[in-house]
Amino acid sequence: MSNWVYSDIVKDHFINPRNVLYDESSFDYDAKGEIGNVKCGDQMIMYIKVRDNVIVDCKWRTYGCASAIASTSMLSEAVKGMGLKEAYNIKPQDIAKRLGGLPENKIHCSVLGDRALKEAIKDYIKKNGMDINMLIEEREEIICKCLNITDKDIKEAVLGGADTYEKLQEMTKIGTVCGQCKEITIDVMNKFLNK
């Protein structure tokens, strides 16, 4: 049939969804993530198997539309062999791209899969007593615009013993010009202090 409502890749993944978990008891998974709500028309469960911080298998079930089915199928293929951190930071746009694009009003249906995956990864981290911060990408972000001090600088100061805003200021001079970044600085610091 020509001019289908979605791309050929979407159609293929919709008709032949990969890695569906038909029987939960048949899959020896390490962690599971659940997201969504049938009331809103979509719900998703994602199961992962992990070895040495790498996702070796991924299966799923969903109550969702064509976009949700196809994008989760694609996601489940894409994350196999991926490190936990890389998988955690996959964006719905990356999956949409692999699918040859999705209509704009369908992007929100495709986020379901990656949100469920994030939950599953978090579940794994929790079960294994690991540090959730290992999932956060170290992208430097300028926090103090006056002095160009980044979140990475704050992290280093925290590792160096800064456990109060005053100590942090002493070590980095952060927020000593206009002072507008105080609130966000404290948030970032607390994140690194695991508060």
Next chain:
Amino acid sequence: MVYLDNNATTPLLPEVAEEMKKCFNMYGNPSSLHSFGREIKEKIEYARFQVARFINCNKNNIVFTSGGSEGNNCIINSFFSKYKNNGKLLVSKIEHPSILNYAKYLLSIGYDIDFIDVDSKGKVLLDRLEDKLKTEKRVMISVMIANNETGIIQDIENISSIARKYGAFIHSDMVQGLGKMVIDLEKIDVDYATFSSHKINGPKGIGAIYIKDIKDFMPFIHGGHQEKGLRAGTENTLGIIGFGKACEIREKELFSYIQKMSKLREKLLDGIINNINDILINTDMENSVPNTLNISFKGVEGEAIMLYLDIEGIAVSTGSACSSGELEPSHVLLAMGLDPEIAHGSIRFSLGIQNTEEDLFYVVDRLKNVISKLRKISSVYSKGAGV
């Protein structure tokens, strides 16, 4: 290929196309007094007669429009043009978007609009309606005779007598009723009614409104004196001719149509009930137009069902939010009090004159596989337990 989306639109009847073809070269403007104009004007007036005869009213009370949406919009517009802030519009919660969204728009710019609840079958709650009629303002009620999603038929005669008791105007959107049930405007006392051609195998882009008192009507499109000055713009001549012919044909075949559709719908429902479990029938089989069947399949989402069926060459529609790009599922099913997940899993099968019993065997067979496949994927469906 099986087309079961006849409430969305229907194929053009060959006899209707033939009638239109005959007039392809009659290019005169019906407003012209010369022979070119008179020739086509005569055709238009005959079509007006054909439409009027089908609904049993005088042809002078019929005004042609571009279709159902214009018809519904222009009637509400006429009411508020006249009564402005002294007018109040009451619409049911299950009206077509061309009523509901216009009403919501008017509400947003300050007009007095209220919405009437329906019961679990989709019938307007008459006591709620009556309560809202106790006002100083001049009221217009707008309730559709048959619903496009579930097929439920409203008791317009009864609503009309309530309206008369309070001196209210009454409009009925009869787009989904025309040609699927007897509509006799001698018996149903309404001030306005809306009709459309392409739901009864006529051409698209043409419809009509019935106006009881044309002196009272304020035009929506201003301009020339076409349609007695009630709807300006050079007439859609071929559309009008096609609409007239489609009315004439359906009038002759109305009872066999109703019989055929009822039988086909019964077959389809039996097939579904016997082959698929955990379903919910959203159509009131005792009180609905005979071509419409709305069913929810527990644990699966409607757009996915619809698109799997599409791949099998079967056309249906769904009340799922995903199909429309909105976040809310069918307003009709929600107004009936159904859970959102049931509304998300609803499919509308709407039959037409081209459908056969064999079509329905094929549909049931494919549907069975589609539902089973989706339920195996479903994160909320476990065998036998439902949602």
